[in-house]
Structures are given as C-alpha cells and as structure tokens.
Ligand SMILES: Nc1ncnc2c1ncn2[C@@H]1O[C@H](COP(=O)(O)OP(=O)(O)OP(=O)(O)O)[C@@H](O)[C@H]1O
C-alpha cells in the first residue's frame with residue numbers, strides 16, 4: 001500500500017514529510033536503548049512478512065500488517081515503518097525518497113490509531129473469540145485507515161487525482177478483507193504462543 | 206540462496222562515497238518530484254538515464270521494477286484524464302476524457318520513471334550497511350540509525366528462516382489457495398518466525414551486553430572524501446543546478 | 455525388476471551462483487530399497503533430499519519420480535504427498551501451536567476427512583511414545599522432543615517413501631531404539647541420512663556416499 005513517485009503535489013509531499021518526521025520523533029522518544037534490538041527484529045519480521053504473497057481469489061497480494069504493528073509496537077511503529085519503507089525503496093526501488101514521508105504516514109497513522117483504540121481491549125480480552133474480534137478490527141482499521149490516507153493525499157494533490165483515488169480504494173477492498181482475516185489469525189496465534197507479547201502494555205514501549 | 210542485502214553492483218558508482226550518492230539521489234529526486242515544466246522533466250529523465258548507462262547498471266533488476274511501475278502508470282493514463290477538465294477527447298454522458306488529462310498523466314509517468322532511475326543509480330547501489338553508516342555521518346538521530354543497522358543485520362537471517370519454514374510446509378503438501386486453511390497456515394508461519402526471532406533478539410542483546418554493549422555502536426568504517434567523490438558531486442551539482450535553472454530561472 | 459520410484463539423471467544443483475553442490479549426479483531409488491546416505495559435512499546430503507521433492511529452486515538434469523519426469527514446482531506437488539521429508543532442523547518443520555495441530559497439518563493437506571486425520575494423529579503419537587503431548591506447545595519443547603514430533607508429522611502422512619535427514623540427532627538412547635524398531639518393521643522405501651553408523655546398519659541394507667557432488671555406492 002504505497003504511492004509511487006512523481007504523482008503527488010509538492011505541498012502534500014512536504015507536509016507528509018514534516019508530519020512523518022514528528023511521528024518518528026515521538027516514536028523514537030518512546031524507545032530506550034535496550035528496546036532497540038527487539039524493535040529492529042520486529043521491523044525485520046514485518047519486512048519479511050511483507051514479501052510473502054497470499055492468494056486472494058484470482059490474484060495474489062502482499063501483506064501490509066500495519067494494524068498488527070500498531071498492536072505490538074505502539075508509537076514505535078513510526079520509526080519501524082519508516083525503516084521498512086526505506087529498505088523497500090532501496091532494495092526493490094519501490095516508492096522512493098520523496099514520497100517516503102507520505103507513505104510512512106499512510107501506514108503508521110492507522111497503526112498508532114489501532115494502538116490507541118484497540119490495545120486496551122486486547123489486554124482485557126479473556127477468550128479466544130474476543131482476541132479474534134480485536135485482531136480482525138486491527139487488520140480492518142489498519143487498511144481502512146491507510147486507504148483513507150491515500151485517498152486524502154490524492155485529493156489534496158488536486159482534482160485531477162479524484163479518479164485515481166477512487167480506483168485505489170476500490171482495488172484495495174480485497175486487501176481490506178484479507179488483512180482482517182489474517183490479522184485476526186496472527187493475533188490469536190501470538191496470544192496462545194507468547195501471551196506476554198499481547199498482554200504487556202505494548203511489547204516494546 | 207539469494208541475499209536481500211548484497212546487490213552486487215559492479216559499476217564505477219560503487220566506489221563513490223555513499224554520503225555523496227545519498228545526497229545526490231535525494232536532490233535529484235526532489236527536483237524531479239517538484240518540477241512542473243516538460244523540458245525539465247524530460248531533461249531529468251534523460252540525465253537519470255545517462256547516469257544509469259554511465260554507471261553500467263545491470264538492466265535485469267531495473268527492468269522488473271520499471272515494468273511494475275509502468276503497469277501502474279498505464280492505469281493512471283486510463284483513469285486520470287476523466288477527472289481533468291479541458292478539451293474533450295471522448296465522453297460518456299457528462300464524463301469527459303481530456304487531452305489535458307492525458308498530458309498530465311504522461312508527465313506523471315515520465316517523472317515517476319525518472320525518479321526510479323535516479324534512485325536506482327544513486328541510492329540502490331549503496332549496500333544497506335553503508336547506508337546506515339552514511340545516515341549516521343549525516344547526523345540522522347542515533348537511535349534511528351541503530352534501529353536501521355540492527356534491522357539490516359536481522360534481515361538476511363529472517364529471509365532465510367522464512368524460506369526454510371515455507372519450504373518445509375510445502376514439503377508436507379501445503380499449497381496456498383484462497384481459503385481459511387491457507388491464511389491460518391501462513392499466519393502461523395509468520396507468527397512462528399516472529400516469536401522465535403524475538404527470543405533470539407533477547408539472546409542477542411544478552412550476548413551483546415556480555416561483551417560490554419551499553420547503547421553505542423562504534424563505526425569501523427570512516428568515510429573520507431576523495432578526488433573522485435568531489436568530481437562526482439560537482440557533476441551531479443551541475444546537472445541539478447541546470448535543471449533548477451530551467452524550472453525557475 | 456522392481457519399480458523405480460526416483461531416478462536422477464545427471465542432476466546438478468547449486469545455491470545461487472556458487473559452484474554446484476551436486477554435480478551430474480545419477481542414481482535410482484527402487485521401491486522397497488533401504489538406503490543409508492552418508493558423506494562429510496557439507497557434502498550435499500540435505501540438498502539431495504530437498505532436491506528429490508523439488509524444493510531446490512532450480513536444477514539441471516532430469517528427475518523422475520513416481521512414474522513421471524518432474525520439472526516445475528507444480529509437478530512436484532504429487533511427489534511431496536507421496537514422499538515424506540524429515541528436515542534436519544526440527545525448527546524448520548514445526549510451526550503450529552500445539553503438537554497435535556502440527557501433526558495434523560500434513561494429513562489435512564492430503565485432503566483426508568477429519569476423522570481419519572484425528573485417528574492418524576492419535577495413532578502416530580502413540581507409536582512414537584508421544585501420547586500426552588497432544589496439547590503441548592511445540593515451541594516450548596526440548597530439542598529431542600521437537601525431533602520426535604517432527605518425525606510424527608512425517609509418519610502421520612503415511613508416505614510411500616521416507617526421506618529422513620539425521621532422524622536420530624539429539625535423541626536419547628531409548629528414543630533412538632524406538633525409531634530403529636519402527637523403521638525396521640516398516641516396509642516403506644527408505645533413504646536415511648545419518649552419522650550414526652550403528653543406526654544405519656540396523657535400518658538400511660545399502661549405503662551411498664556423496665563425494666564431490668556424486669553418488670558412490672559402497
Ligand atoms: N541455503 C544455502 N545457501 C547457500 N549454500 C548452501 C545453503 N545450504 C547449503 N549450502 C551449501 O551447500 C553445501 C551442501 O550443504 P548440505 O546442507 O546439503 O550438506 P550436508 O551434506 O547435509 O551436511 P551436514 O552433514 O552438515 O548436514 C554446503 O557446502 C553448504 O555450504
């Protein structure tokens with residue numbers, strides 16, 4: 001879920017960069033030195049997971065997992081996502097440097113939203129069914145939020161992008177559904193395998 | 206096993222100071238992203254292309270990326286002109302597909318390709334570990350740099366581990382389909398990688414502390430600018446300056 | 455003349471751009487044969503087992519398995535259902551939450567009905583002296599326990615051929631004997647990698663040594 005180079009207007013690119021920098025700053029503040037190896041490991045895991053293709057009907061798609069990152073990383077999702085996107089930009093030459101800020105916001109803002117809205121419920125969830133529900137909501141919110149930010153970036157760029165924004169939202173509805181199911185499965189797996197990951201306030205911060 | 210991190214690029218640009226490449230790539234991309242004039246965008250595309258050719262970048266990797274990008278750009282060409290006002294090319298009722306829209310979509314496509322080319326030659330040729338060090342030298346926040354370096358260090362291990370797990374699942378007859386069994390299996394595979402990796406990162410931290418780590422990394426590589434780097438910076442600056450002058454001058 | 459299950463014709467396998475690990479290797483695996491595979495560390499034993507079920511991304515030469523020449527990943531789907539590969543590292547094999555889920559994973563992939571899967575899981579665990587482990591969490595087992603569970607995940611699929619990569623590594627004496635008995639009593643075709651000569655001598659009756667990427671019959 002990212003926007004390519006060369007599409008957005010300068011104010012959108014610049015604004016995205018500034019807001020993302022602020023988010024990364026908050027995220028880094030919430031980390032202490034001891035947390036760095038763990039957060040880095042999570043970043044690497046999410047990067048690796050984003051390379052996995054899962055079939056969705058006739059096509060296959062990559063996982064985004066920003067909702068899950070929100071649940072597990074809290075505010076450090078910001079630096080973590082920034083790094084994952086930088087690595088993607090460098091290694092695979094995806095959406096590159098100028099859109100890095102906007103693309104970070106697209107994934108990280110919903111992640112932090114998930115952290116604020118859903119983490120308390122996850123900590124209170126006592127049954128597998130509830131964990132599944134919270135997980136599904138995290139997946140849905142992560143992608144829906146991302147779609148909203150993409151649409152916003154297009155719309156702020158200008159009228160010429162309205163059609164593209166619509167196309168983006170429509171083509172990402174399958175992603176939304178798959179991520180919902182997938183995040184629910186992930187969270188319930190982690191809840192059973194390593195409950196401390198889920199129960200602590202947020203694992204890293 | 207293919208490594209994610211070692212993009213072996215045997216080209217002249219490999220010897221240029223990573224900081225110089227990083228800054229050049231950044232300036233070039235920003236200029237192209239901001240540019241509005243056709244001449245500037247076309248000249249930018251051409252110079253990015255020339256830099257790629259001069260660096261003798263292998264085309265195979267680049268081709269894959271450019272095809273992916275241009276499939277998207279094609280979609281843009283189909284959709285965008287419907288929401289740009291101007292002289293009508295086709296219409297369906299009130300919806301119009303305009304020449305101005307086509308022009309705008311083409312401009313975006315050329316820009317996008319130019320930036321990807323510039324990124325490829327300037328930045329994707331930096332190996333990821335040097336990139337971390339270059340960032341540190343350019344005074345990026347220390348924790349961010351450490352996070353980056355640790356991530357890079359783990360990346361290959363994880364890539365490897367993920368391939369092994371998926372292989373083992375295939376050996377037991379797992380074939381991905383669109384169904385719950387597939388999603389559950391994939392989520393468990395990834396979850397397993399995550400849980401094991403976190404345990405490992407705890408052991409790594411313990412082992413690092415045992416060797417006296419207290420939140421600081423020391424850089425083994427120190428970069429120093431050489432004549433060839435200065436020449437490189439000057440060449441890129443001239444290109445960027447000319448493009449900027451064409452846009453605003 | 456018995457049926458040839460696997461036939462390798464001038465098989466060459468390499469990792470990335472490195473020099474090949476297996477070089478023009480030719481060998482047959484006949485139905486009912488019991489072969490021990492030996493060779494120095496790094497001689498390519500594990501690589502060979504992976505190649506047999508099509509897990510090495512690309513290979514040169516020809517590979518015949520279960521009545522057909524196989525080349526693409528899709529050709530190997532059937533091979534993987536009929537030949538059970540035990541990985542050298544049990545951490546590769548186990549990824550489900552509980553032991554019974556992990557053992558059931560393969561049988562479900564084979565499309566067996568639920569009741570049959572449940573019976574297979576129960577019986578296999580019982581045979582391997584793992585009754586009572588059903589709800590244990592795989593990730594918290596000891597190395598030897600993980601090995602036994604990995605073996606269970608392969609045996610539960612009831613494959614025609616067993617490709618076992620160091621099945622006794624990390625097992626205590628009692629479990630080694632148990633596995634030995636199980637393999638001796640089974641009539642399946644066996645290709646077993648092991649550094650334990652006694653174990654090989656008792657479960658196999660033929661030895662192949664890998665040397666410089668080639669198979670040498672001993
Ligand atoms: N994923 C990999 N990437 C690159 N090279 C590999 C990889 N796996 C194995 N190799 C190389 O291939 C060769 C054969 O490895 P293999 O694991 O097949 O040996 P082996 O005979 O099973 O050894 P051991 O007795 O130690 O298990 C080794 O030299 C090894 O370095």
Ligand SMILES: [Mg+2]
Pocket residue numbers: 499500501542619
């Ligand atoms: Mg081996």
